[in-house]
Amino acid sequence: MSLQIRDVVAGYGKQEILRHVSLEVARGEVVALAGPNGAGKSTLVRVISGVLRPQRGAVQWEGTDLLHLPPRERARLVAVVPQAHHLPPMFTVRQAVALGRTAYLSWLGALGESDRAAVERALAQTDLLSLAERPLGHLSGGEQQRVLLARALAQETPILLLDEPTAHLDLRHQANILGLVRRLSRARRMAVLMVVHDLNLASRFADRLALFAEGQIVRVGPPAEVLTAEAVWQVYGTPVEIWRNGDGRPVVYLKPTPAVPEPAEKTHDPI
């Protein structure tokens, strides 16, 4: 009962970004994807959600081949929460969340009773009922991110992918959204895969953490096992200290980098 990603190779044009990536995510589990920029985390999300065709590999959900499904069928299994960039400002919250039902609607897009109920549920779960008639252009970044999460929840899928859902959010919203995602993952038995830049957020909210480097997963497991000073140094090239907090989860603390003299370089004087 899980999402199985096997040996995926994907990239843009001739460039290979993902190299033989394999991963399994179970229902009710939150797996965080972390790693440096360009390591392939967002690319993996794009492959699973059907936006990028991989050159090789398979992605299966409980036996169904996700890669070769038509968009409508795939959208009933996989929902994506992208980053809140350039949302059309005139749509209201309710209109935007209702678009999450697209995979269940006809060409005309008329909402049925079950669709409306799903939208209301999603708005309630993300605490957006009081903002339902506001245009997106009137919302803060955190509120817009919640709208995208509500839209994905309205899709009622067993798999949820989040691409940096907390970028540009303040601390309170980061905690709110990720806490909500974890609770919903348990309650709805969803397999959740989320790309997070902040290692401490990943440590706090994820069941397992997959560390990416140069298109491959170098370590995967519970945060306490994966986040070691050696692993962070290997992947990020940055010295850190790992502390343990009360519940055993690792906290990553950036060590002050000692002053290293610049290597002597012959520079040409600009004219």
Place this chain on the structure above:
Amino acid sequence: MLVQGRGKALPLQCFPMHFSSFKRALFLNLGVLACAMALSVAVGSVSIPLRDLARLLWSGVRGTALPADVPAFMAVIVFKLRLPHTALVLLTGAALGSSGAAYQGVFRNPLADPYLLGVASGAGLGAVVAIALQGESLTAGGFLIPGAAFVGALLTVALVYALARVDGYVPTSTLILAGVALGALASALTSFLMLQSQGTLQRAIVYLLGGAPLTGWKPVVAILPYWLVGEAILLTSGHALNVLQFGEDQARQLGLNAGQAKLLVLGAASLVTAAAVAFAGIIGFVGLVVPHIARLLWGEDYRRLIPLSLLGGASVLLLSDLLARTLLAPRTLPVGIVTALFGAPFFLWVLQRAKK
């Protein structure tokens, strides 16, 4: 009156259009359209009094004999000249308005217009080829020129689509590039052909600016099937266009077959535009300005925007055509010149208001 929202200026209508206000908008547009139609039939080199016009139409609808005290020539003017002309202008304006809204929706760009993928330049090329092939014959050529324009428009769009294909997808960025490139090529070929002979040049210019000089119901009947099919698709594509406003990636992730939806909508929009342009010539601004104004007034929900732009486009073109016929009476200005002369400053005025 604008509302500042987080630094983004929102237009006049910043709350969702509830059903009641959509109904109001619809009735307003229908009312304006009815007035425009009445004026269009009544006004001209012979002025038909509105009372007589109403009685003529009423007897026509009921199929009874014409009222005795209305001069017979008025009946001829109304039924054989004015009504078909009004119908043609209405269909043309409606096509330009609705397809302009559709193009703006697919390209997510308020500067898009129905000629973006080469409909206008393709139509021009088709028409000029037909004119050139006709030789020095002085006859209008009947349906050859509009037919060639129609075919030229659709072939150009099809070619643009084929050229823009990348890895099985047709991204909007390559569509625009291909449209611009092929449009320029078609225009160049058109100019070349026009310069080949004096006769071709004159007739081509007349056609491009003002359309085919055909009267009666035949042009209306000719474009009606294409208009109906295309508009049926456009009027129902509001939901798909709404989904596309979040970008193609998100649209696919939400379950829309974005490629098919774009093809369907652009195909329908190009079809109605080609049909409109075939007989009316290249009329600018309507497809750009009408959806824009509709968006400023009534918001961006494409399920509402397409029908409102359809009605708005029809009204605007009817009024422009009226002005074209009356401004320099008894001469008739090409409608395209009127739409440009009034469209541009009006649009600038709306923009100035929106900025405050």
